[in-house]
Amino acid sequence: xxxxxxxxxxxxxxxxxxxxxxxxxxxxxxxxxxxxxxxxxxxxxxxxxxxxxxxxxxxxxxxxxxxxxxxxxxxxxxxxxxxxxxxxxxxxxxxxxxxxxxxxxxxxxxxxxxxxxxxxxxxxxxxxxxxxxxxxxxxxxxxxxxxxxxxxxxxxxxxxxxxxxxxxxxxxxxxxxxxxxxxxxxxxxxxxxxxxxxxxxxxxxxxxxxxxxxxxxxxxxxxxxxxxxxxxxxxxxxxxxxxxxxxxxxxxxxxxxxxxxxxxxxxxxxxxxxxxxxxxxxxxxxxxxxxxxxxxxxxxxxxxxxxxxxxxxxxxxxxxxxxxxxxxxxxxxxxxxxxxxxxxxx
Amino acid sequence: xxxxxxxxxxxxxxxxxxxxxxxxxxxxxxxxxxxxxxxxxxxxxxxxxxxxxxxxxxxxxxxxxxxxxxxxxxxxxxxxxxxxxxxxxxxxxxxxxxxxxxxxxxxxxxxxxxxxxxxxxxxxxxxxxxxxxxxxxxxxxxxxxxxxxxxxxxxxxxxxxxxxxxxxxxxxxxxxxxxxxxxxxxxxxxxxxxxxxxxxxxxxxxxxxxxxxxxxxxxxxxxxxxxxxxxxxxxxxxxxxxxxxxxxxxxxxxxxxxxxxxxxxxxxxxxxxxxxxxxxxxxxxxxxxxxxxxxxxxxxxxxxxxxxxxxxxxxxxxxxxxxxxxxxxxxxxxxxxxxxxxxxxx
DNA sequence: AAGTCCGTGGAAAGCGCTTTCCAACACGCT
DNA sequence: AGCGTGTTGGAAAGCGCTTTCCACGGACTT
Numbered sequence: 001x002x003x004x005x006x007x008x009x010x011x012x013x014x015x016x017x018x019x020x021x022x023x024x025x026x027x028x029x030x031x032x033x034x035x036x037x038x039x040x041x042x043x044x045x046x047x048x049x050x051x052x053x054x055x056x057x058x059x060x061x062x063x064x065x066x067x068x069x070x071x072x073x074x075x076x077x078x079x080x081x082x083x084x085x086x087x088x089x090x091x092x093x094x095x096x097x098x099x100x101x102x103x104x105x106x107x108x109x110x111x112x113x114x115x116x117x118x119x120x121x122x123x124x125x126x127x128x129x130x131x132x133x134x135x136x137x138x139x140x141x142x143x144x145x146x147x148x149x150x151x152x153x154x155x156x157x158x159x160x161x162x163x164x165x166x167x168x169x170x171x172x173x174x175x176x177x178x179x180x181x182x183x184x185x186x187x188x189x190x191x192x193x194x195x196x197x198x199x200x201x202x203x204x205x206x207x208x209x210x211x212x213x214x215x216x217x218x219x220x221x222x223x224x225x226x227x228x229x230x231x232x233x234x235x236x237x238x239x240x241x242x243x244x245x246x247x248x249x250x251x252x253x254x255x256x257x258x259x260x261x262x263x264x265x266x267x268x269x270x271x272x273x274x275x276x277x278x279x280x281x282x283x284x285x286x287x288x289x290x291x292x293x294x295x296x297x298x299x300x301x302x303x304x305x306x307x308x309x310x311x312x313x314x315x316x317x318x319x320x321x322x323x324x325x326x327x328x329x330x331x332x333x334x335x336x337x338x339x340x341x342x343x344x345x346x
Numbered sequence: 347x348x349x350x351x352x353x354x355x356x357x358x359x360x361x362x363x364x365x366x367x368x369x370x371x372x373x374x375x376x377x378x379x380x381x382x383x384x385x386x387x388x389x390x391x392x393x394x395x396x397x398x399x400x401x402x403x404x405x406x407x408x409x410x411x412x413x414x415x416x417x418x419x420x421x422x423x424x425x426x427x428x429x430x431x432x433x434x435x436x437x438x439x440x441x442x443x444x445x446x447x448x449x450x451x452x453x454x455x456x457x458x459x460x461x462x463x464x465x466x467x468x469x470x471x472x473x474x475x476x477x478x479x480x481x482x483x484x485x486x487x488x489x490x491x492x493x494x495x496x497x498x499x500x501x502x503x504x505x506x507x508x509x510x511x512x513x514x515x516x517x518x519x520x521x522x523x524x525x526x527x528x529x530x531x532x533x534x535x536x537x538x539x540x541x542x543x544x545x546x547x548x549x550x551x552x553x554x555x556x557x558x559x560x561x562x563x564x565x566x567x568x569x570x571x572x573x574x575x576x577x578x579x580x581x582x583x584x585x586x587x588x589x590x591x592x593x594x595x596x597x598x599x600x601x602x603x604x605x606x607x608x609x610x611x612x613x614x615x616x617x618x619x620x621x622x623x624x625x626x627x628x629x630x631x632x633x634x635x636x637x638x639x640x641x642x643x644x645x646x647x648x649x650x651x652x653x654x655x656x657x658x659x660x661x662x663x664x665x666x667x668x669x670x671x672x673x674x675x676x677x678x679x680x681x682x683x684x685x686x687x688x689x690x691x692x
Numbered sequence: 693a694a695g696t697c698c699g700t701g702g703a704a705a706g707c708g709c710t711t712t713c714c715a716a717c718a719c720g721c722t
Numbered sequence: 723a724g725c726g727t728g729t730t731g732g733a734a735a736g737c738g739c740t741t742t743c744c745a746c747g748g749a750c751t752t
Contacts, residue, residue, distance in 0.1 A: 005496060007738055018702040023740060031741095032699065049492070054465040055404035056738035059707050064401060069445070075430035075633065075650070077423065084421035087447050096461060099415070099445040101433050115442060119400040146395070150351060232637070261637040268639075287421065288634040291578070291607040293614075304421070353708055364732040369710060377711095378730065402708035405737050696751070705742080712735080721725080 006050045015044040026052065058120060063151075067314070068116035068124040070100045070109060076231075076258065077286040078303065082127045082157060085307020093315055095122070102128070104230075106136035113143040117150060123314040125307070126164075127157040129201035137161065148321075155314040157306055159200050165313040167306050167325045171201055171283075172208035174299040174329025175253075178281060179212025181331045182251050182297075186339045187279065190220055191249035193238045193259050195230040202230060205255040205283055224249060228259070235259030239266035243345060250278060250340035257282035257289055260296055264336070275338035278345055285332060294335035301329055352396045361390040372398065404466060409497075413660070414462035414470040416446045416455060422577075422604065423632040424649065428473045428503060431653020439661055441468070448474070450576075452482035459489040463496060469660040471653070472510075473503040475547035483507065494667075501660040503652055505546050511659040513652050513671045517547055517629075518554035520645040520675025521599075524627060525558025527677045528597050528643075532685045533625065536566055537595035539584045539605050541576040548576060551601040551629055570595060574605070581605030585612035589691060596624060596686035603628035603635055606642055610682070621684035624691055631678060640681035647675055 012022035017037055024031045025041040033041075044050075058064040067090045071079040087097045098121060100112035109126070116124055124147060130137055141162055144154050148164075155165040182190070192209060195202030210220050224247045228238035235254050242252065242263075252267075254260035260282030264274055274280050274294055282289075285300035309325050358368035363383055370377045371387040379387075390396075404410040413436045417425040433443045444467060446458035455472070462470055470493060476483055487508055490500050494510075501511040528536070538555060541548030556566050570593045574584035581600050588598065588609075598613075600606035606628030610620055620626050620640055628635075631646035655671050 005738090009738075019739085020702055020704095020741080021700090024701095027740085029740085031701095034700070037701085051460070051464050051492075053405070053738050054461075055401045055410060056707090057740080058401035059399070059405055059709085060738075060740040062707065062740095066444075073430065074420070074433060075423075075426050077421075077426075077634070080421050080423075080426040080429075083426075083445075084419065084447070087420060087445060091447065096465070097445045098412075099429075099433060099443045101430070101437065114397070115400075118397050119442070146397075265637055288423070288637075291611055291634075291638060293639045351708090355708075365709085366711080366732055366734095367730090370731095373710080375710085380730070383731085399708050402737090403710080405739085406708075406710040408710095408737065694752090696749100698749085699747090701744105701746085703742105703744085705740105707738105707740085710735105710737085712733105714731105714733085716729100716731085718729080719727080721727100722723105 005053070006048045008050070008052070011041065011045050011048055011050050014048065015040045017041060026050070062120070064120045064122055065095050066098050066116070066119055066121040067095045067311070068098050068100065068112070068121045070102060070112050070124070070126045070128070072102050072104045072128040074099065074101055077288050078256065078258070078284055079127055081287060081303035082307035082310075085304035086125050086311045089308050089311035089315065095315070106131065106133060106140065110139050110143050113140065113147060117143070117147045117152070120150070121152060123153040125155050125157065125310045125314055127307070127310070129158045129199050130161055131198040131200060133198060153314040155310045157310050159204070161200070163322050165321070165323045167310045167313070167327060169301050169306065169327045170329045171204035172211065174331070175205040175208030175283065176212035176215070177329070177331045178253065178283070178299050179209045180215055181333055182253070182279070182281060182337060183213065183216040183218060185279070185333070185337060187251040188218060189247065189249045189344060190218070191224040191226065191242055191245070191247045191252045191345065192220060193235055193242070193252065193254040193263055194225045194227050195234070195255045195259065197227050199230055202255045209253055223247060230256060230259065232258040232262040235262030236266045239263050239270065243270060246346055248344050248346055250342070250344035251337065252278060252280050254280065254282050257284040257286045257296065257298055260298070261292065264296070274336050277342045279337040279340065281337055297333045297337040299329040300332050301327060351399065352394045354396070354398070357387065357391050357394055357396050360394065361386045363387060372396070408466070410466045410468055411441050412444050412462070412465055412467040413441045413657070414444050414446065414458070414467045416448060416458050416470070416472045416474070418448050418450045418474040420445065420447055423634055424602070424604070424630055425473055427633060427649035428653035428656075431650035432471050432657045435654050435657035435661065441661070450474075452477065452479060452486065456485050456489050459486065459493060463489070463493045463498070466496070467498060469499040471501050471503065471656045471660060473653070473656070475504045475545050476507055477544040477546065479544060499660040501656040503656050505550070507546070509668050511667070511669045513656045513659070513673060515647050515652065515673045516675040517550035518557065520677070521551040521554030521629065522558035522561070523675070523677045524599065524629070524645050525555045526561055527679055528599070528625070528627060528683060529559065529562040529564060531625070531679070531683060533597040534564060535593065535595045535597075535690060536564070537570040537572065537588055537591070537593045537598045537691065538566060539581055539588070539598065539600040539609055540571045540573050541580070541601045541605065543573050545576055548601045555599055567593075569593060576602060576605065578604040578608040581608030582612045585609050585616065589616060592692055594690050594692055596690035597683065598624060598626050600626065600628050603630040603632045603642065603644055606644070607638065610642070620682050622687060625683040625686065627683050643679045643683040645675040646678050647673060
């Protein structure tokens with residue numbers, strides 16, 4: 001069944017030229033080939049249905065056309081938006097995207113970078129926040145070092161902690177501005193669905209939010225910070241704890257949109273209305289948000305654009321290793337947040 | 347900067363064994379190697395930080411570890427859900443997923459399959475509906491034939507039109523059952539946001555819906571079928587046409603969920619309430635649906651599962667070329683559809 | 693007329709790995 | 723002692739391509 005593939009050698013022979021000449025015609029070599037031979041080679045190649053073997057080319061050239069993309073969960077709109085940006089740039093540069101998903105397992109992350117290294121991927125975009133786990137970070141950093149030592153370029157979308165090019169969203173300042181905006185609406189008691197305690201992006205956003213409250217002379221008591229998974233279901237589950245905590249909060253900030261969406265659903269299940277009984281805000285501005293009712297207030301991040309930026313960092317020819325692209329977040333207050341009217345979450 | 351990579355030959359030399367022995371130890375060869383040499387090779391490999399060159403292995407073995415995944419738009423929840431299923435299975439089989447996005451351009455689709463073929467990908471999952479464009483289909487079919495002739499396996503998620511293994515959702519019967527369900531709610535006048543006229547999946551769903559109406563003795567006048575893009579914005583834009591058409595429909599069926607979401611937003615913009623003024627239903631049951639208010643009625647497809655099924659089809663050892671896995675759709679009536687109370691879209 | 697240079701084609705040496713084939717040796721038999 | 727048989731190590735031939743290096747002519751100098 002498996003028909004032998006047409007090789008360059010066959011094309012060369014059939015066209016009556018040397019291997020070298022055939023190669024020069026069929027790839028973008030700088031060397032000139034006379035019009036006559038060129039035509040002949042091109043013709044036979046087409047006639048025989050020649051397709052270069054990418055593995056052989058990669059081996060001979062010592063460089064591949066592969067770009068790695070590592071995300072936690074491709075079904076999460078946050079990551080799929082970034083992925084769309086990365087693939088757009090990579091594909092328009094004639095490269096091929098290799099997708100790896102970690103399921104938020106740091107070991108898997110290291111494993112993926114290793115695999116991509118084995119494939120001699122020319123570049124690598126790692127999306128998704130690091131955690132406070134030092135040993136995991138160290139092992140990832142080692143892999144990344146090996147990857148760059150091999151001539152590959154790496155960019156991260158998240159914290160600039162790994163000595164690579166990085167696209168870093170304004171987690172702190174965005175959350176801070178959001179806090180001020182919510183305070184300006186009249187809220188005085190807040191609760192935060194803070195995600196996992198060891199996730200840096202979650203910590204940054206929490207810290208920024210606290211700072212924003214402090215700007216307004218407000219504070220966030222410890223009991224008002226609920227930890228949970230960084231997912232829609234995490235946000236949903238956290239609401240039970242939130243209500244049990246009897247915080248009296250009139251406004252809930254979830255450190256990302258999917259958590260906020262889960263929380264809104266859970267609040268509804270508990271018979272609470274948003275924003276009449278409690279206001280809710282998220283972070284990221286994932287695309288699905290615009291079809292939510294009430295529309296979710298959030299901090300907008302240009303997700304696809306961030307993916308594009310990361311891809312560009314990693315594909316340009318600049319030789320300036322650790323560059324940082326800061327991306328601003330824009331506070332967008334929508335219908336899910338309103339002037340506090342009720343008594344909040346007693 | 348680019349440090350030379352450690353090669354098998356170096357490991358072999360350092361360990362004082364032949365290339366062959368080193369190779370046998372460091373990959374899953376069937377050949378035995380004595381415990382002593384084995385240890386020695388493993389030790390030096392670790393010490394030197396040896397990592398096999400995947401391109402070289404692919405070349406020597408004439409087979410790669412790559413699995414292609416072709417989707418229209420990775421940011422669309424429909425595709426990202428399927429992608430999550432495919433990557434899960436592929437990665438658990440130790441394979442590497444190559445992601446290609448077409449942006450719904452048939453030429454790009456062909457191009458991607460070609461690229462994947464050049465990389466000697468061992469398998470390929472193509473998600474996304476075909477169109478009625480015969481010449482595009484033919485060229486894709488040719489590429490696919492070449493791919494399989496080369497020993498690769500291909501599965502499609504959509505219509506079983508290409509002679510490959512296929513996972514086909516119950517578009518017709520799902521839409522038909524949905525139509526009956528909506529008629530049972532009391533609706534008599536319907537409108538359909540039918541997507542692009544040349545997209546097979548859209549046509550199937552429209553046809554199924556009509557059949558379901560016919561079962562109930564109802565029909566769908568031509569003026570009640572609005573065409574538009576198969577996207578959220580397409581659904582949004584179609585609503586203006588829909589309203590202009592003065593169909594008197596009390597229920598709108600959009601042939602996929604993202605269109606239905608766009609339509610709901612547009613209806614709201616026009617001051618129409620769902621479901622009080624008009625009921626809306628979609629198709630697919632993308633994950634984001636459960637956080638919509640009102641919750642969208644739809645036909646549930648197990649999207650991640652479909653991705654997994656496709657991946658399994660393409661990765662098992664069965665030698666039964668064109669198999670078809672039919673996936674049932676389950677009608678899920680939620681809050682976006684109700685007994686018709688108003689006068690509908692006059 | 694001799695010397696230079698450039699443009700072009702081909703031979704061949706790799707790239708890093710797998711795998712066939714052969715040699716060597718240790719057994720267990722008759 | 724002689725002979726299969728089975729096990730293990732190594733030499734070497736590829737896998738399909740790129741690229742260096744050399745050879746050859748013709749066009750130009752001087």
